[in-house]
Amino acid sequence: MNPDICRERENATFNTETLTNMLDGSAEKTRRRREIESLVINDPDFQHDDPNFMSRSERYDAAVKKSSQMIMKLRDYGISDPEEIYFYKRTARRTFHEAFGLHYTMFLPTLYSQCTPEQQKKWLPLAENFKALGTYAQTELGHGTHIRKLETTATYDPSTQEFVLNCPTVSSIKWWPGGLGKTSNHAIVLAQLYTLGKCHGLHAFIVPIRCMKTHQPLPGVTVGDIGPKFGFEEVDNGYLKLENVRIPRENMLMKYAQVEPDGSYLKPPSDKLTYGTMVFIRAMIVGESARALSKSCTIAIRYSAVRHQSELRPGEPEPQILDYQAQQYKLFPLLAAAYAFTFVGQYMSDTYHRITGHINQGDFSQLPELHALAAGLKAFTTWTANAGIEVCRMACGGHGYLCCSGLPDIYVTFTPTCTYEGENTVMMLQTARFLVKCYRQAREGQQLSGTVSYLNEQQRLQPQPVSSRPTVVNINDLASLVEAYKLRAAKLVEVAAKSLQGELQRSISQEDAWNNSSIELVRASDAHCHYVVVELFAAKLSEISDTAVHSVLNTLALLYALHGITLNSGDFLQLSQITQRIKALLVEIRPNAVALVDSFDYNDEMLNSVLGRYDGNVYESMFEWAKRSPLNRTEVRSFIIFNIIQKK
Ligand SMILES: CCCCC/C=C/C(=O)SCCNC(=O)CCNC(=O)[C@H](O)C(C)(C)COP(=O)(O)OP(=O)(O)OC[C@H]1O[C@@H](n2cnc3c(N)ncnc32)[C@H](O)[C@@H]1OP(=O)(O)O
Numbered sequence: 213m214n215p216d217i218c219r220e221r222e223n224a225t226f227n228t229e230t231l232t233n234m235l236d237g238s239a240e241k242t243r244r245r246r247e248i249e250s251l252v253i254n255d256p257d258f259q260h261d262d263p264n265f266m267s268r269s270e271r272y273d274a275a276v277k278k279s280s281q282m283i284m285k286l287r288d289y290g291i292s293d294p295e296e297i298y299f300y301k302r303t304a305r306r307t308f309h310e311a312f313g314l315h316y317t318m319f320l321p322t323l324y325s326q327c328t329p330e331q332q333k334k335w336l337p338l339a340e341n342f343k344a345l346g347t348y349a350q351t352e353l354g355h356g357t358h359i360r361k362l363e364t365t366a367t368y369d370p371s372t373q374e375f376v377l378n379c380p381t382v383s384s385i386k387w388w389p390g391g392l393g394k395t396s397n398h399a400i401v402l403a404q405l406y407t408l409g410k411c412h413g414l415h416a417f418i419v420p421i422r423c424m425k426t427h428q429p430l431p432g433v434t435v436g437d438i439g440p441k442f443g444f445e446e447v448d449n450g451y452l453k454l455e456n457v458r459i460p461r462e463n464m465l466m467k468y469a470q471v472e473p474d475g476s477y478l479k480p481p482s483d484k485l486t487y488g489t490m491v492f493i494r495a496m497i498v499g500e501s502a503r504a505l506s507k508s509c510t511i512a513i514r515y516s517a518v519r520h521q522s523e524l525r526p527g528e529p530e531p532q533i534l535d536y537q538a539q540q541y542k543l544f545p546l547l548a549a550a551y552a553f554t555f556v557g558q559y560m561s562d563t564y565h566r567i568t569g570h571i572n573q574g575d576f577s578q579l580p581e582l583h584a585l586a587a588g589l590k591a592f593t594t595w596t597a598n599a600g601i602e603v604c605r606m607a608c609g610g611h612g613y614l615c616c617s618g619l620p621d622i623y624v625t626f627t628p629t630c631t632y633e634g635e636n637t638v639m640m641l642q643t644a645r646f647l648v649k650c651y652r653q654a655r656e657g658q659q660l661s662g663t664v665s666y667l668n669e670q671q672r673l674q675p676q677p678v679s680s681r682p683t684v685v686n687i688n689d690l691a692s693l694v695e696a697y698k699l700r701a702a703k704l705v706e707v708a709a710k711s712l713q714g715e716l717q718r719s720i721s722q723e724d725a726w727n728n729s730s731i732e733l734v735r736a737s738d739a740h741c742h743y744v745v746v747e748l749f750a751a752k753l754s755e756i757s758d759t760a761v762h763s764v765l766n767t768l769a770l771l772y773a774l775h776g777i778t779l780n781s782g783d784f785l786q787l788s789q790i791t792q793r794i795k796a797l798l799v800e801i802r803p804n805a806v807a808l809v810d811s812f813d814y815n816d817e818m819l820n821s822v823l824g825r826y827d828g829n830v831y832e833s834m835f836e837w838a839k840r841s842p843l844n845r846t847e848v849r850s851f852i853i854f855n856i857i858q859k860k
């Protein structure tokens with residue numbers, strides 16, 4: 213064990229196990245999670261070659277093998293609780309992506325949420341037993357965001373009681389779905405529904421695309437892999453062209469909207485229910501932001517504790533790079549954000565399940581807030597985590613650029629979360645749409661509840677606009693900082709609403725007014741989400757009874773809130789003491805930095821980083837890893853070089 217990292221752990225002011233238990237939910241939950249992780253880590257079937265030294269095809273084959281083994285073993289162990297399955301699978305995956313990822317994350321959830329009971333009876337046994345392997349095919353070459361313009365059609369033929377599916381143009385070819393290229397034999401296809409000559413908009417259909425016996429593409433189906441990407445090498449994101457593919461009427465997902473045998477159409481209670489799977493994944497991505505950032509911080513902070521470089525004072529030994537204030541300023545606000553997003557991820561998951569419970573009972577009243585919250589927090593947390601991972605990589609200097617640091621893989625895997633499941637700017641604009649609506653309702657005297665209840669205050673404080681209210685912040689008091697964030701959000705929502713109003717008064721159209729105000733609208737959403745994150749971090753503190761853990765998390769929460777103010781200082785009244793206070797917080801966090809990342813409890817197998825190893829023995833492992841590079845298998849690799857040298 214590296215002596216520097218041992219000393220860091222001895223000097224921590226709190227018990228890492230207590231904090232880990234809190235993050236897991238309880239000591240028993242930590243025990244069980246670790247037990248499940250060790251099932252994978254000690255299983256010889258899950259020891260594999262380093263994917264960095266494999267070709268794309270080898271990686272795909274290995275991912276398929278791994279996914280199939282996971283299915284068998286989960287059955288053998290009798291693990292059926294969704295949270296426990298998630299622990300098992302994320303440990304087994306490590307640096308591999310799951311070949312059947314979309315089957316679990318989108319195909320099955322869509323069947324659970326959008327099938328009628330009869331449809332569930334037919335499809336769930338097939339899907340849960342992996343006879344029907346599925347994906348979610350929505351995006352087309354021509355459209356990802358503006359799904360109302362998707363061109364794939366499903367036309368009902370009453371004479372045979374079938375839908376006929378077609379991708380009539382090049383731009384309508386389905387493009388991107390994970391697992392579509394080679395793995396899936398079914399796809400949930402989002403298509404424009406036509407019946408009795410009328411288009412009823414987008415609906416979801418279960419489309420068999422490959423033979424369940426031979427795995428050959430079915431007649432009318434052209435399907436394949438879209439080629440190498442920035443990351444996700446082992447995933448076969450695919451294309452799909454459908455030409456007169458016929459499916460039975462019962463293959464339309466009919467929990468909400470229905471087509472009768474004679475072709476008559478029954479409307480759903482809300483036309484946004486077809487988009488339910490996207491809301492679910494957006495809500496879950498918030499927790500993934502926390503995981504990607506906490507992993508990156510674990511690597512960068514552990515490595516910064518064992519890396520020595522430069523001189524602080526002439527003649528003295530080189531310090532740990534974690535002692536440089538600049539290094540702390542890069543990493544500790546990200547560490548604070550990783551904790552904040554962990555709590556926000558838990559909240560988002562709970563909120564999703566609570567509100568969908570109401571939706572299942574026929575109460576759709578909270579759907580707009582759920583959509584706005586999931587869209588905004590997905591965008592806010594992924595943007596921060598995405599930028600943060602890259603900061604962590606650069607904070608490791610040259611070694612951060614090596615694949616064995618683990619950071620390049622975390623980055624390329626995480627960065628598409630800013631794009632998929634709703635491009636981030638577009639998602640922020642969706643949240644803004646909700647906020648402006650709420651602002652107008654509050655001005656009309658309606659009482660708002662939930663995360664937007666702060667907009668009620670503008671009514672109470674009329675005629676003084678929120679923008680002219682002074683911001684007096686006690687920088688040592690989290691409650692006061694929450695108020696400052698609340699006021700900033702209220703102010704920026706007001707600015708956006710007034711910009712829209714101003715544009716409309718110039719008598720341009722609603723749509724142009726919206727486009728001309730989109731900078732203000734995105735800023736309003738960003739401020740709203742930032743407020744929600746600070747508020748939830750503060751709320752979490754009130755649940756913590758252990759004083760040492762409370763104290764260290766309070767320091768992180770203050771740093772998160774104050775650092776956010778310095779990044780957006782124009783929106784807050786300038787407070788000259790904030791930078792000084794931030795510097796003091798960095799000093800306070802410094803003795804606990806390693807213990808705080810230890811509390812995330814990533815074991816070495818899952819972290820898969822030579823720089824972030826628990827024992828801190830980074831240089832020995834880097835050398836061992838380099839020796840395994842395929843280029844090192846022979847002493848002379850290229851005979852071209854050999855010939856050049858010989859000629860000399
Ligand atoms: C590990 C996981 C791997 C994941 C792999 C990736 C998978 C994928 O990427 S799957 C494809 C994901 N695609 C998207 O996310 C597409 C993004 N686009 C959209 O979601 C929508 O088209 C839109 C939200 C950008 C706009 O929809 P549109 O129909 O044009 O709606 P309007 O802007 O006119 O709004 C109408 C109305 O509906 C509300 N609304 C929109 N979406 C939802 C929703 N999901 N749930 C509930 N409500 C929604 C919107 O707020 C408007 O409300 P009102 O203001 O009351 O009219």
Ligand SMILES: Cc1cc2nc3c(=O)[nH]c(=O)nc-3n(C[C@H](O)[C@H](O)[C@H](O)COP(=O)(O)OP(=O)(O)OC[C@H]3O[C@@H](n4cnc5c(N)ncnc54)[C@H](O)[C@@H]3O)c2cc1C
Pocket residue numbers: 314348349350351354355356357358387388389390444449628631632633634635636637638641
């Ligand atoms: C790794 C990966 C996996 C994926 N997996 C799947 C999958 O399994 N299934 C599936 O169906 N799809 C999948 N997708 C597709 C993904 O959902 C889309 O790429 C995503 O929704 C964005 O759409 P787009 O590519 O059309 O971007 P575009 O909408 O073309 O975005 C391009 C730019 O235009 C801007 N823009 C667009 N509209 C507006 C607007 N209204 N206002 C302001 N700015 C705007 C955006 O902000 C962005 O800057 C995947 C994508 C990736 C990268």
